[in-house]
Amino acid sequence: MQTNTLSPNATSSESPQAVNTVPPQMVLMQMVTAYWVSQSIYAAAKLGIADQLKLGPQHCDQLAVTTGCDRTALYRLLRALASVGIFAETEPGYFCLTPLGDYLRSDMPGSVRDASIMVGDPEHYNAWGNILHSVKTGESAFENLFGMNIFQYYAQNPEPAAVFDRAMTSFSSTEIAGVVAAYDFSPIRKLVDVAGGHGSFLFSILKANPHLEGILFDQAEVIDRAQSLIGSEPLLNRCQLAAGDFFEAVPAGADAYILKHIIHDWDDERAIAILKQCHRAMTADGRVLVVEQVIPPGNEPFLGKLLDVNMLVMCPGGKERTAAEYQQIFAAAGFKLTRIVPTETFVSVVEGVRL
Incomplete structure (x- = not known):
C-alpha cells in the first residue's frame, strides 16, 4: 500500500483539487x-x-x-x-x-x-507506547514504565540526560530570539531567570537590553556547570548566579521573574506554588513572565496540543495550558494576567502583574 500520497515533495503543478481528492482513509493511514x-x-x-x-x-x-x-x-x-x-x-x-x-x-x-534522537530513544518512544496507561489513569506513562519520574531518570542516566540537554538547547535558540524580539524589556530593571539552566536565555536578554541587571537561578549543580561554561562571559558584571530550590524560595528584590518551559512541567498545585514564590520575592510593582505554548481554542493544528499529550505521557502532572487556565493559576498565585505576547515561534510570553 502506498501511503505517501501527500508527500512534502509534491510539486506546485499538482492542483488543490487533486490533493483534496485523496481518500480520507489514506490520509488517516498516513497519520497512523x-x-x-x-x-x-x-x-x-x-x-x-x-x-x-x-x-x-x-x-x-x-x-x-x-x-x-x-x-x-x-x-x-x-x-x-x-x-x-x-x-x-x-x-x-x-x-x-x-x-x-x-x-x-x-x-x-x-x-x-538531538531532538530527533531524544524522541526516538527508548525513554520517549517506549513511554509513548504506554500511552493508554496515561489516558486511563491520568498518570505518567514514563513513570509507570521506568519506576521513577523523568527527572530522577535523567539524574541516574547521564547519556540520555546529555541528549535531552542538547535537544533543549538547540530547540531553545529559535525561541530565545523570538522572545527577545517580541517582548519589550525596557521597563524592567532587574530580571531573575528562574530555573534558567546555563544562562543562554538570560544572557540573550541582557545583551539586547544594556540597562538590565540579571540573576540566573537554578539548582546548585546546574549553577556549578553554568559557572564553568560562562566564566569568561563579559556580561557577568551585570549578572549574578544564585542556587536554590524554587519550591522553597527564589532570589528577592527583582521587579521581573521569567520562567521559560518551567510551569508546563508541573500540575496546577505545584505551578501555583512556584508562582507564589516569585510573588513573594518580587518588588511591589513586579511582574512574572511565563514563556510557554498557549493552547488556542478551536480545531486548528497547533504543536502545543500534541506537546500537551507528551507532557501527560512523560511528566507527572505536566501540561500545556490555555489562556483561561493561565489566568486561573495566576490569580491563585496573586497575579493579574495582563497580556499574552505572541512570538514568531510556537511560544508566547504570558505576563502577569503583582496584585
Missing part, C-alpha cells in the same frame, strides 16, 4: 504510520547521515562503510526518507541533503538532530 517516518529520521540522526552529506552527495555504499551499516538496508532507509523530503536521490545510489535534511546536521543553527 507517522511513527515510521519519525523512527526513520531517528535512525538517520543517530547515524549522523546529515553530517556525512553536508559537503555534497555521497553514494550509499560509502555511507554504509562510514556508518557501519548494511548497504542495502541503509539504501532502503534513505530512499524512504527521500520520499518525504529529508534527503534526495540525485542519481542511482547517490544521496544529498535537502533544506529539511540540513536541520539534521549537528552544526546547523536550530538543529533538530
